[in-house]
Structures are given as structure tokens and as C-alpha cells.
Amino acid sequence: MSAPESTTASTDAMPGVGARLRTLRKERGMSARALAEALGISTSAISQIERGVLQPSVSRLIAITDALAVPLASVFDAPVDTARDPGAGGFALQRAAQSSVVMLDSGVTFRRLSPGDTPGVDYFESVYPPGASAHGDVDLFRHEGYEVGTVVSGELTVDFESERVVLRAGDAISYPCSRPHRLHNAGAEDAVAQWLIVHPGR
CATH class of the missing domain: 2.60.120.10 (Jelly Rolls)
Structure with missing residues (x-):
């Protein structure tokens, strides 16, 4: 699996998605460094995504959920x-x-x-x-x-x-x-x- 693309700085915050990704990562016992290595990006980029500073692209979001072995639906918070x-x-x-x-x-x-x-x-x-x-x-x-x-x-x-x-x-x-x-x-x-x-x- 590979997803060779970038993220860009957020001007319109994406409430909850970064925090949700951080929660999913921690629930699976994976460090930010290990996730970054799996994706071929920097640990700093993972931190910025999880803090909502960067918006992931479609392929980056899918690559993250694949690396965490969770469904894409996990990033949504739908009652x-x-x-x-x-x-x-x-x-x-x-x-x-x-x-x-x-x-x-x-x-x-x-x-x-x-x-x-x-x-x-x-x-x-x-x-x-x-x-x-x-x-x-x-x-x-x-x-x-x-x-x-x-x-x-x-x-x-x-x-x-x-x-x-x-x-x-x-x-x-x-x-x-x-x-x-x-x-x-x-x-x-x-x-x-x-x-x-x-x-x-x-």
C-alpha cells in the first residue's frame, strides 16, 4: 500500500477528525513514530494532522486508516x-x-x-x-x-x-x-x- 501525496495547512478547521485519528492510534498501541514510518512521512506531520493543523487529503486519510487497520467509518462521529x-x-x-x-x-x-x-x-x-x-x-x-x-x-x-x-x-x-x-x-x-x-x- 502506498499513498504518495501531501497534506496542506488548514484554514478551515476539521473538528474532531485529527483527535479521532489520535485516539484510534493510541487504542491500537501504535506510536506516532511507528505510524509515520508506516506512511513514509515525518512524525511532525502526524502530530500536525492529529492536532488539526494539517488537513489530510483523501489518500492520506485512507492510508492512515489502512495502517491502523480500522474502517474509514471510524473517523466519523455519527450518532x-x-x-x-x-x-x-x-x-x-x-x-x-x-x-x-x-x-x-x-x-x-x-x-x-x-x-x-x-x-x-x-x-x-x-x-x-x-x-x-x-x-x-x-x-x-x-x-x-x-x-x-x-x-x-x-x-x-x-x-x-x-x-x-x-x-x-x-x-x-x-x-x-x-x-x-x-x-x-x-x-x-x-x-x-x-x-x-x-x-x-x-
Whole structure:
């Protein structure tokens, strides 16, 4: 797994995400230095992300959750109404007003769609403003799992090593996340898409 991209200084704070990443790291008994080594970045960068000084890009956030072996949904703090214990055959319910959103580098936002724990599956919505990319440079990246996405509105471009795919409203795509790829919005309006990332074995 690699995610060769950068983070940028935050001008619009991303409440709670950095602190949540720090909590997840500590719960797993991993030091900031060990996480930094796993990601190929400095310990200082980890500290700045956890303190909310830097906003991680999409690929950096995914690389962190992969390194911690936690689902992407772990960074969201979405209250959930549970009528009955889902583990006992009940169901989980998330009202629209409870939807949790995080803002990342380049103004990309992620919104959690899964109403409760969904082991092995991340289900979320992404919004890429015009010109926004999954990370700060032109390199392709890879991560864990298998990805399935559907564009709801706008236009989203997926670059692979030898081809480029432009997705418009109603278009869908799937690919192993181990295949080097890059998502970006080359259009003139926000690109909204819904995604499933499946993590076999988790």
C-alpha cells in the first residue's frame, strides 16, 4: 500500500477528525513514530494532522486508516438511533440530521452513509469541488480493499496507469484498490459520488 501525496495547512478547521485519528492510534498501541514510518512521512506531520493543523487529503486519510487497520467509518462521529441491537437481529437508524461530514484537503468532503457498524464495508458519499483531487499531486495511489462507486451528479475522472475514465451522473465503476488510481474533478461543478469500499477479511 502506498499513498504518495501531501497534506496542506488548514484554514478551515476539521473538528474532531485529527483527535479521532489520535485516539484510534493510541487504542491500537501504535506510536506516532511507528505510524509515520508506516506512511513514509515525518512524525511532525502526524502530530500536525492529529492536532488539526494539517488537513489530510483523501489518500492520506485512507492510508492512515489502512495502517491502523480500522474502517474509514471510524473517523466519523455519527450518532445512531438503534431500535434493537443490530447484532441480535435488530437494525441501526441514522436520521438525515445525524449525518456526519468531514472536510479534507482541497475542500473534498466525505459523508458517512452507513447508519451503524458494517464490518468489512465502508459506505460513504464524496463531494469533489471543481479542480479537487484525491491528493495534492499527480501521482497515482493504491490502498486496501475493493472499491465500487456511482456518480450522483457532476463529473468525476478516474486515472489509471494506462487509461482515463470520465464518469457522469448515473455512471458506476468498480476496481481493486490495489490498482494504482487517482480521482479528481476536472469539471465545472461539484462531483458527488457514493462509494462502497469492501475489505475482505476484516
